[in-house]
Amino acid sequence: MKIALAGGGAFGEKHLDGLKNIDGVEVTALVGRRQEPTQAMADKYGVGFATTDYEAMLERDDVDAVILATPTQMHADQSIKAMDAGKHVEVEIPLADSWADSEAVMAKQKATGLVCMVGHTRRFNPSHQWVHNQITAGDFNIQQMDVQTYFFRRQNINAKGEARSWTDHLLWHHAAHTVDLFAYQAGPIVQANAVQGPIHPDLGIAMDMSIQLKAESGAICTLSLSFNNEGPLGTFFRYIGDTGTYIARYDDLVNGKEEPIDVSKVDVSMNGIELQDREFIAAIREGREPNSSVAQVLPCYKVLHDLEQQLG
Numbered sequence: 001m002k003i004a005l006a007g008g009g010a011f012g013e014k015h016l017d018g019l020k021n022i023d024g025v026e027v028t029a030l031v032g033r034r035q036e037p038t039q040a041m042a043d044k045y046g047v048g049f050a051t052t053d054y055e056a057m058l059e060r061d062d063v064d065a066v067i068l069a070t071p072t073q074m075h076a077d078q079s080i081k082a083m084d085a086g087k088h089v090e091v092e093i094p095l096a097d098s099w100a101d102s103e104a105v106m107a108k109q110k111a112t113g114l115v116c117m118v119g120h121t122r123r124f125n126p127s128h129q130w131v132h133n134q135i136t137a138g139d140f141n142i143q144q145m146d147v148q149t150y151f152f153r154r155q156n157i158n159a160k161g162e163a164r165s166w167t168d169h170l171l172w173h174h175a176a177h178t179v180d181l182f183a184y185q186a187g188p189i190v191q192a193n194a195v196q197g198p199i200h201p202d203l204g205i206a207m208d209m210s211i212q213l214k215a216e217s218g219a220i221c222t223l224s225l226s227f228n229n230e231g232p233l234g235t236f237f238r239y240i241g242d243t244g245t246y247i248a249r250y251d252d253l254v255n256g257k258e259e260p261i262d263v264s265k266v267d268v269s270m271n272g273i274e275l276q277d278r279e280f281i282a283a284i285r286e287g288r289e290p291n292s293s294v295a296q297v298l299p300c301y302k303v304l305h306d307l308e309q310q311l312g
Helices: 010-019 035-045 054-058 072-084 099-112 126-136 170-186 272-286 294-311
Strands: 002-006 026-031 065-068 088-092 116-119 142-150 189-196 208-215 220-226 234-241 245-249 252-255
Touching: 002 010, 002 054, 010 026, 010 035, 010 272, 026 035, 026 054, 054 072, 065 072, 065 272, 072 088, 072 099, 088 272, 099 116, 099 294, 116 272, 116 294, 126 170, 126 245, 126 252, 142 170, 170 189, 170 208, 170 220, 170 234, 170 294, 189 294
Parallel strands: 002 026, 002 065, 065 088, 088 116, 142 220
Antiparallel strands: 142 234, 189 208, 208 220, 234 245, 245 252
């Protein structure tokens, strides 16, 4: 399986670290915004071809599939171009930053029949998988999810603290994780409300947001998002259920009393990004729909669109 990675930032590196643990997978091409750092990353990971030309990469015979860790605004167009070139696609979250673009990617996947998967990593983190297994076994039902997504990002920087060439978004990117995960764990979303704080004068985005969700099952979710928070970075999920309380912090899980829960046997790795990439490769090899396919996550983007309309 020969893979091209587009996007040389913090998440591109996470994918390269995960892919090297998967048997029979070779990263044959890297695409970045600037040639020098892209070549440096290619040299570090032993990738033979580095370029700034996305279309040139798509023309290569030694590329079966593409992983997109590029700026949000490029995701839909690059996904469609990859499928037009006959390549399977795994696009990092979010699929797009509009409902129209989300639908366009879905239409292209249907037309080509290729694997198109979206990087909704929370479905793959061992912590959330453990909770999901409890739910599917009938041992746990969510009453409420309380989620905090907090970053300190008053400047335009990425997860490594480096300057970004694009602006991130609380709704279309960060809320997408929770909206999809809530539906995955509790069932289809039937009600959604949102309010947002002031628009940042330079970045042009709201730096604080609050979202309420209700599932068909009756479960509710409260999501607080901020780029203003000085403290631990990341997203923290509190599952309040009928038989227990669990708190997930990325791949780690504790109960409501902060006692650790062993999730090391849930899957073959404790790395959610690696597990996500393993699912992508397996779906291609087995000719099946992956978990987190564009079809499965599309309802999330309809909710985000409806919330955007509410926010005006």
